[in-house]
Amino acid sequence: MNPLALESYDYTLPKEQIATTPISPKEAAKLLVFNRKDSTITHSTFKDFASFLPKDTLLVFNNTKVLPARIYGKKLLTPPCDSTNLQACNGAKIEALFHKELGDNRYLMQCKGRLRVGHSIGFTKNIFARILKDSSELGAGFKELEFFTIQNNTRILLSKDTFFSFLEQFGHIPLPPYIKRDSTKADKNDYQSVFAKCLGAIAAPTASLHFSKESYQSLQQTFNTTEITLHVGAGTFMSVQAENILEHTMHKESFFISKDSAQKLKNAKHITAIGTTAARTIEAYARHKAFLSGEELSGECDLFLHPKNPPKATNALLTNFHLPKTTLLMLVASFIGLEQTLSLYQEAIAHNYRFYSYGDGMLIL
Structure with a gap:
């Protein structure tokens, strides 16, 4: 052996x-x-x-x-703005799993869904993410994301504390994939x-x-x-x-x-x-x-x-x-x-x- x-x-x-x-x-x-x-x-x-x-x-x-590191959102077909209604959005459902902080409001995440650089994801509470790098650079379904909110049609990047508070409030515990529930x-x-x-x-x-x-x-x-x-x-x-x-x-x-x-x-x-x-x-x-x-x-x-x-x-x-x-x-x-x-x-x-x-x-x- x-x-x-x-x-x-x-x-x-x-x-x-x-x-x-x-x-x-x-x-x-x-x-x-x-x-x-x-x-x-x-x-x-x-x-x-x-x-x-x-x-x-x-x-x-x-x-x-x-961390409750698994979050769910929807792919946005148009750029997000103050009036974006996530419930009415007809974009595909996106599942994102946080992996680690990269610094300067950049996070490495594994995403399920067809996403390319420049695409945006809408989450709850007027929280959005934009794809900065995709799997062509990072591999294995990984994406580099930045998170932001919209105020008066202006993008405001989330602070580190706000991002992790968002995960704590709306994220799901990432059970291993062999637990089928x-x-x-x-x-x-x-x-x-x-x-x-x-x-x-x-x-x-x-x-x-x-x-x-x-x-x-x-x-x-x-x-x-x-x-x-x-x-x-x-x-x-x-x-x-x-x-x-x-x-x-x-x-x-x-x-x-x-x-x-x-x-x-x-x-x-x-x-x-x-x-x-x-x-x-x-x-x-x-x-x-x-x-x-x-x-x-x-x-x-x-x-x-x-x-x-x-x-x-x-x-x-x-x-x-x-x-x-x-x-x-x-x-x-x-x-x-x-x-x-x-x-x-x-x-x-x-x-x-x-x-x-x-x-x-x-x-x-």
């Missing part, structure tokens, strides 16, 4: 094991524990999560907060960790979804903990296309590690990453010169962990079960190897674990 071949990361999952809603209470979710020292497998639940951890471990959580009000809470505070992700760090306020506080009282920030992007879930995974171009995601967190990471004897996004951030930091001095760090993370690029600083990993042929599955394999990863996935399937974002979890020790 070739760990560099894309086809090696494929597996078959029964559709009924794709979780479309979270389990309640959170602590009732299943937990598969794999201990690398003796290759033992334990089937448990998150109620007993803490009992498997070394007492001296540092728990690292990703405190990113998911519209997002609901419940998803605004369910698809958000209890420690989320730094707005900017368009996907949840899903291993974090297993913790209630009570269980998170209990972990803080029992273990040394810290929070880092990695704003999860849609690229996290994208399938790898290159037949040789080393030819895959990794997506970039913004991250931040504070001075306090940096010092804790530098001094830790044992580190447990709560989720793949936390692991990627830790490992990106461990490969930077700032790690030696324990200095804060921010930037864009495009680190690709796989069996030929294993972790250097992370000792244990809590993770959900991931889609085939994704960098997330390859990251798990970077900890325990490809064959062991696929074996554990078959074990989870046989024991009826729930997979993907709202599914159960696995702890690698």
Whole structure:
């Protein structure tokens, strides 16, 4: 089995094991524990999560907060003006998914609908967008948009705060595409960790979804903990296309590690990453010169962990079960190897674990 071949990361999952809603209470979710020292497998639940951890471990959580990043509008057939009536507009429906801020009221978004440079989209509350660049330059359905409103037939660009307030008020939680339903009000809470505070992700760090306020506080009282920030992007879930995974171009995601967190990471004897996004951030930091001095760090993370690029600083990993042929599955394999990863996935399937974002979890020790 070739760990560099894309086809090696494929597996078959029964559709009924794709979780479309979270389990309640959170602590009732299943937990598969794999201990690398003796290759033992334990089937448990998150109620007993803490009992498997070394007492001296540092728990690292990703405190990113998911934006209601999916918005709906209509393509405008004429330039927008004060009298534009979106309800009467006969342009096609447009779905837009925010990816990241580019600066100067420019935003990278993925749009469904036929749009070219210069086209406009009308949203609710007299909010409009204009296409500055399209997929011919950006690829994969991506567009570069600017947002504005109209007053006295004059275009006024939205401030950053107004744009994000618009998303918060009218946007929808961007559930992953394998969840075949519209997002609901419940998803605004369910698809958000209890420690989320730094707005900017368009996907949840899903291993974090297993913790209630009570269980998170209990972990803080029992273990040394810290929070880092990695704003999860849609690229996290994208399938790898290159037949040789080393030819895959990794997506970039913004991250931040504070001075306090940096010092804790530098001094830790044992580190447990709560989720793949936390692991990627830790490992990106461990490969930077700032790690030696324990200095804060921010930037864009495009680190690709796989069996030929294993972790250097992370000792244990809590993770959900991931889609085939994704960098997330390859990251798990970077900890325990490809064959062991696929074996554990078959074990989870046989024991009826729930997979993907709202599914159960696995702890690698």
